[in-house]
Amino acid sequence: MNIRRHPVAAPLSLLILLFMWVPLIVVAVNSFNTQTIMAGWGGFTTHWYSLAWHNEDVRTGLKTTLIIAVASSVLSLFVAVTGALWWRRASPKARAVYDGLIFARIILPEVVFATALFFLFLKIHFSLGLTAIVIGHTVWNSAYAALIVQARMAGLDPALEEAAADLGATPWRAFRRVTLSALMPAIVVAGLLAFTFSFDDVVTSVFLQGASNSPLPVVILGMIRFRITPEINAIGLLVMLFTVTVMSLAVIFYATAGSLGRAGRRGSMLDMYR
Amino acid sequence: MAPPPAEPPRRRRPALAWLPRLGLLLPTLVITALCFVIPLGLIAVYSFGTVNQVNFDVYFGWTTQNYHDFTSTLYLHTLARSVFLSLSTTLSCAVLGFIFAYYISRQPPRAQQLLLVAVIVPFWTSFIVRTYAWVDLLQNLGPIDRFARALGLHGHIDILYTPYSIAIGILYSYLPLMILPIYVSLERIDPALYDAAADLGATPFRQFRRVVLPHAVPGLIAGIIIVGVPALGEYVIPEILGGGKTLMAGNLLADQFLETGNYPFGSALAVTVMVVLMLLLFLLRRAQPAVEAQ
Amino acid sequence: MTATTTTTTPAVDLAGVEKQFGDLVAVRHLDLQIQPGEFFSIIGPSGCGKTTTLRMVAGFEDPTAGRVSVSGKDMTGVRPYRRPVNTVFQSYALFPHLDVYENVAFGLREARVGKAEVRVRVAEAISLVQLEGRESSRPRKLSGGQQQRVALARALVNRPDVLLLDEPLGALDLKLRTEMQTQLKDLQRSVGVTFCYVTHDQGEAFSMSDRVAVMNLGLLEQVGTPEDVYHRPASLFVADFVGKANRFRGRVTDGSSGVYTVDIDGIGSRRVPGPDGIPSGAEVVVVVRPENLRATPAESRNGLTATVIDAAFLGAVRTIRLQAAPLGELTSAAGGAGAAPAPGSTVSLTWDENHAWLIQAGD
Numbered sequence: 001m002n003i004r005r006h007p008v009a010a011p012l013s014l015l016i017l018l019f020m021w022v023p024l025i026v027v028a029v030n031s032f033n034t035q036t037i038m039a040g041w042g043g044f045t046t047h048w049y050s051l052a053w054h055n056e057d058v059r060t061g062l063k064t065t066l067i068i069a070v071a072s073s074v075l076s077l078f079v080a081v082t083g084a085l086w087w088r089r090a091s092p093k094a095r096a097v098y099d100g101l102i103f104a105r106i107i108l109p110e111v112v113f114a115t116a117l118f119f120l121f122l123k124i125h126f127s128l129g130l131t132a133i134v135i136g137h138t139v140w141n142s143a144y145a146a147l148i149v150q151a152r153m154a155g156l157d158p159a160l161e162e163a164a165a166d167l168g169a170t171p172w173r174a175f176r177r178v179t180l181s182a183l184m185p186a187i188v189v190a191g192l193l194a195f196t197f198s199f200d201d202v203v204t205s206v207f208l209q210g211a212s213n214s215p216l217p218v219v220i221l222g223m224i225r226f227r228i229t230p231e232i233n234a235i236g237l238l239v240m241l242f243t244v245t246v247m248s249l250a251v252i253f254y255a256t257a258g259s260l261g262r263a264g265r266r267g268s269m270l271d272m273y274r
Numbered sequence: 275m276a277p278p279p280a281e282p283p284r285r286r287r288p289a290l291a292w293l294p295r296l297g298l299l300l301p302t303l304v305i306t307a308l309c310f311v312i313p314l315g316l317i318a319v320y321s322f323g324t325v326n327q328v329n330f331d332v333y334f335g336w337t338t339q340n341y342h343d344f345t346s347t348l349y350l351h352t353l354a355r356s357v358f359l360s361l362s363t364t365l366s367c368a369v370l371g372f373i374f375a376y377y378i379s380r381q382p383p384r385a386q387q388l389l390l391v392a393v394i395v396p397f398w399t400s401f402i403v404r405t406y407a408w409v410d411l412l413q414n415l416g417p418i419d420r421f422a423r424a425l426g427l428h429g430h431i432d433i434l435y436t437p438y439s440i441a442i443g444i445l446y447s448y449l450p451l452m453i454l455p456i457y458v459s460l461e462r463i464d465p466a467l468y469d470a471a472a473d474l475g476a477t478p479f480r481q482f483r484r485v486v487l488p489h490a491v492p493g494l495i496a497g498i499i500i501v502g503v504p505a506l507g508e509y510v511i512p513e514i515l516g517g518g519k520t521l522m523a524g525n526l527l528a529d530q531f532l533e534t535g536n537y538p539f540g541s542a543l544a545v546t547v548m549v550v551l552m553l554l555l556f557l558l559r560r561a562q563p564a565v566e567a568q
Numbered sequence: 569m570t571a572t573t574t575t576t577t578p579a580v581d582l583a584g585v586e587k588q589f590g591d592l593v594a595v596r597h598l599d600l601q602i603q604p605g606e607f608f609s610i611i612g613p614s615g616c617g618k619t620t621t622l623r624m625v626a627g628f629e630d631p632t633a634g635r636v637s638v639s640g641k642d643m644t645g646v647r648p649y650r651r652p653v654n655t656v657f658q659s660y661a662l663f664p665h666l667d668v669y670e671n672v673a674f675g676l677r678e679a680r681v682g683k684a685e686v687r688v689r690v691a692e693a694i695s696l697v698q699l700e701g702r703e704s705s706r707p708r709k710l711s712g713g714q715q716q717r718v719a720l721a722r723a724l725v726n727r728p729d730v731l732l733l734d735e736p737l738g739a740l741d742l743k744l745r746t747e748m749q750t751q752l753k754d755l756q757r758s759v760g761v762t763f764c765y766v767t768h769d770q771g772e773a774f775s776m777s778d779r780v781a782v783m784n785l786g787l788l789e790q791v792g793t794p795e796d797v798y799h800r801p802a803s804l805f806v807a808d809f810v811g812k813a814n815r816f817r818g819r820v821t822d823g824s825s826g827v828y829t830v831d832i833d834g835i836g837s838r839r840v841p842g843p844d845g846i847p848s849g850a851e852v853v854v855v856v857r858p859e860n861l862r863a864t865p866a867e868s869r870n871g872l873t874a875t876v877i878d879a880a881f882l883g884a885v886r887t888i889r890l891q892a893a894p895l896g897e898l899t900s901a902a903g904g905a906g907a908a909p910a911p912g913s914t915v916s917l918t919w920d921e922n923h924a925w926l927i928q929a930g931d
Binding site: 239247 | 295297301306311316320373374392398403408409411446449450506507509513524527528537547551555
């Protein structure tokens with residue numbers, strides 16, 4: 001930390017970092033706190049954890065969320081990969097539309113999208129529930145997945161598939177043995193990212209769940225509304241640890257396996273922004 | 275050399291060559307056209323419809339009544355508050371984000387990676403839990419309140435369940451999204467540029483103005499879009515930190531669809547939000563070259 | 569264009585081949601034959617159509633007219649994975665997720681060759697390009713030259729009828745390039761596979777090839793041995809592309825097959841060799857290479873004289889720039905051991921009448 005060179009930026013940056021982490025620490029600490037935060041620290045306990053574990057809604061919520069997250073990730077990957085393959089040989093105009101739709105799906109506030117889809121399902125009498133939620137998640141998950149997969153695709157030497165054909169591989173085998181293998185790191189990362197987004201989602205799930213079991217974040221939202229405070233911290237810490245682990249795996253995977261391709265360029269999540 | 279034969283050339287053009295390509299596009303088409311564009315279009319169309327309040331049937335007839343209902347002070351107030359909150363938090367995000375991104379970009383590579391991880395990891399934790407944490411933090415008799423009283427504050431901080439707590443919540447959730455694009459823009463600056471500027475007579479302050487700022491602009495604009503636009507439609511944060519009162523457009527919208535059932539009016543609301551967003555985007559895109567030319 | 573009459577089936581036969589991309593005509597009416605076992609190069613400036621031609625032989629492009637045959641079989645429209653042809657790409661296109669062994673074995677695996685045979689043939693190919701010991705390396709760990717050799721092995725292991733090489737040495741530095749040129753030539757000799765080599769570098773092509781084709785703007789200008797093309801260019805373009813050329817305008821006054829009498833502007837009547845069939849009275853250009861244009865200190869004002877502008881010493885050769893009004897600027901090249909002529913001095917220019925060539929004007 002070079003305070004001398006950055007008299008303003010350094011302390012402010014430190015404050016910002018603290019700002020980012022304090023809430024997490026509060027949740028973590030309080031999950032073991034015998035008393036609620038109002039009274040300060042009351043002693044160590046794992047009571048809230050056992051409460052959370054035995055809470056039927058929480059367990060159902062977890063199961064539901066996992067199903068939705070896995071289903072949505074797989075579907076989103078399918079959409080993203082097929083889309084990226086189409087994009088390779090598409091005309092500039094078609095590409096512009098495709099890219100614009102990715103941008104729109106990412107930027108549009110989730111509430112607006114969720115209400116629109118909710119309304120559509122209502123009109124066509126498509127029943128709300130797990131399937132509806134999965135479809136909803138897939139709409140925006142596929143946009144993020146497409147960004148990642150496409151970035152990787154753009155870095156691949158187009159001559160690779162030609163080389164495979166030259167050596168006797170039919171288009172399908174060339175795709176399988178060359179393109180898909182080279183894309184695999186991006187696919188894994190995109191899948192993990194989509195999983196995390198789905199796992200954490202509230203808005204789309206609230207709108208599209210109908211009368212079926214609520215996913216975990218919606219359960220948590222309900223608990224917040226009814227102020228069942230202490231359990232939330234326990235659940236919260238566990239969920240946080242879970243999502244951080246998944247995302248860390250994704251980043252580690254991308255940074256190591258992502259260094260294949262032309263001239264061994266090292267990949268980075270920031271490439272999405274370039 | 276052999277004389278060219280008079281054979282017609284053999285061309286193998288398989289029938290329906292476009293089919294495989296259409297097949298590749300189909301999943302995307304279904305997900306975007308069917309499940310994204312059409313629903314939004316449907317909403318736009320039905321914003322001109324009316325609802326039978328008794329049996330919740332929606333009649334489709336052309337009326338702008340829903341938009342007129344909008345101009346009633348309550349709803350305009352809410353929309354104005356949403357825009358104001360979103361704008362102010364985006365600006366604060368921009369300032370703080372820029373400071374942090376600038377600081378990171380001036381560190382050695384190892385420190386840069388560490389700092390980036392430090393600011394991104396909270397972003398990976400559960401959104402709803404993080405937001406809830408602020409309820410505990412900001413409530414009267416909570417740690418911040420007691421800290422303020424220890425410093426001599428009379429009464430309580432009374433921040434929770436006000437627009438201020440919502441603002442803090444939005445700032446907290448979206449700050450990493452602002453930091454990243456700015457950092458990417460700044461990271462591109464060739465360190466030699468600082469030396470070049472100094473060589474040409476620029477003081478550190480002017481170096482900052484003429485080297486750093488111009489490079490940061492694309493990232494800033496990207497950040498403002500990524501933060502400002504979704505912030506406008508925030509639902510969870512006002513719900514949790516606003517105490518369940520409908521304080522922002524997102525909550526109002528959800529309320530119309532999930533509680534009240536006034537779909538046409540809700541649609542009008544959604545359309546209005548989208549129009550405001552597109553306006554924002556348009557203005558930002560226009561501002562880009564002008565600001566860069568600075 | 570030199571014709572080669574032969575009764576063996578050409579390894580590659582392009583008949584009336586044309587290729588159009590929308591409005592752009594990349595290749596116009598191409599008639600070309602490559603003989604089995606020869607090292608054949610196609611040279612020309614960027615955009616002349618040489619790479620497009622190569623890709624049509626490989627099968628990555630389909631001709632808009634004409635026929636492509638390989639080893640006597642019509643391959644027009646046949647997909648690349650069904651052709652007995654393999655390509656070495658300019659970017660090498662090595663599969664990044666496979667090691668050297670699997671890269672080389674790729675084509676064999678596609679052909680469902682048995683494991684034992686794969687092992688033998690891959691080992692053979694790897695030792696052919698002298699990369700023993702690097703079988704388990706990933707492409708990104710190899711140098712440019714090594715990657716190029718893997719690309720070669722990967723192509724050759726399949727024993728193709730024709731090996732196509734698309735500017736494979738472009739990314740290498742000069743020293744490595746010259747080394748690889750020798751190695752490629754030796755390789756082709758020992759393996760005996762027909763090579764079809766594309767490059768913009770005339771010297772590179774000349775040093776390795778049995779025959780050379782010169783292309784310009786989609787047209788084939790000339791096909792022949794390097795000597796043919798250099799000493800007996802078919803057009804002014806070819807003459808300029810393969811080396812420096814001094815040009816003298818004139819008119820044919822006499823002669824028919826092989827040798828003509830030409831009235832050269834500013835010089836007078838000279839005997840000049842040329843291709844058959846140039847009519848009397850035709851406007852022609854006499855091409856004399858710098859190394860054939862001798863400059864000696866002027867003894868008399870007879871014949872062609874010029875003033876020395878300057879002389880550049882390049883080591884093995886000294887190039888002398890001369891001003892010979894009204895003929896314009898000329899170039900002479902002499903061995904570096906000789907004395908340097910002083911700038912401004914007057915010299916006499918002569919050439920051996922056998923070491924010039926006639927090109928019909930308007931080519």
